[in-house]
Amino acid sequence: METGINLLAGALLLLTGRRLFWLFVAAVGAVVAFTFASQTFSDLAPIILIVIALIAALIGAVLALILQRLAAGFAGFLAGGYIATGLLNFIGFNVEGSSWLPFLLGGIIGGVLVLVLFDWALIVLSSLVGAILITQNAALSQTAATLLLLVLILVGIAVQGATLLRSENAGMEA
Secondary structure, eight states, X not given: OHHHHHHHHHHHHHHHTTTTHHHHHHHHXXXXXXXXXXXXXXXXXXXXHHHHHHHXXXXXXXXXXXXXXXXXXXXXXXXXXXXXXXXXXXXXXXXXTTXXXXXXXXXXXXXXXXXXXXXXXXXXXXXXXXXXXXXXXXXXXXXXXXXXXXXXXXXXXXXXXXXXXXXXXXHHHO
C-alpha cells in the first residue's frame, strides 16, 4: 500500500507540483513525517504512521492555503532536506545516524530557493521529490534507477515549466 501511495504522490508532484501548490506542501509534509516517524519510532504500527503522515499533510495543506509564502518556505525546507538525504542514500551514502546535518543543509538551500525563485524552485523541488518517490519504489538495478531518476526529473521540469510558460504567455497577451 505504501508503494502505491508513494508512486501516486510522486507522479502528482512530478507533473503538477507548482500548479497544485497545496498538494506539494501536503505531500512533502506527509512523506517527511512518515519517514521521520518510521525511523524514529520503528515499533509503531503502520496505521499509526499513516495517521501521522495524514495529519502532517492536512496541516501542510491548510498552511499552504492560508500562509502561502511561509508554507512555501517551510515546504522548500522540508523538500530540500528530503532531497539531500534521499540523494545521499540513493548514491550509497548511509546517512541514517547523522541524517540531520544533510537534512538541515538541504533544507536551508531548499527554503531559500523557494523564497527567492518561487515558481521555478517549486517546479524543480517537486520534480526532484516526485522522481525520488517513484524511483525509490521501483525494483531496478542501480544503473537503471539512476537513469529513471534523471529522466523523471527532466520530464517533471519540462512538463511543469511548459505549463508555467504557457500561463505567463497567456497573461502577457491579455
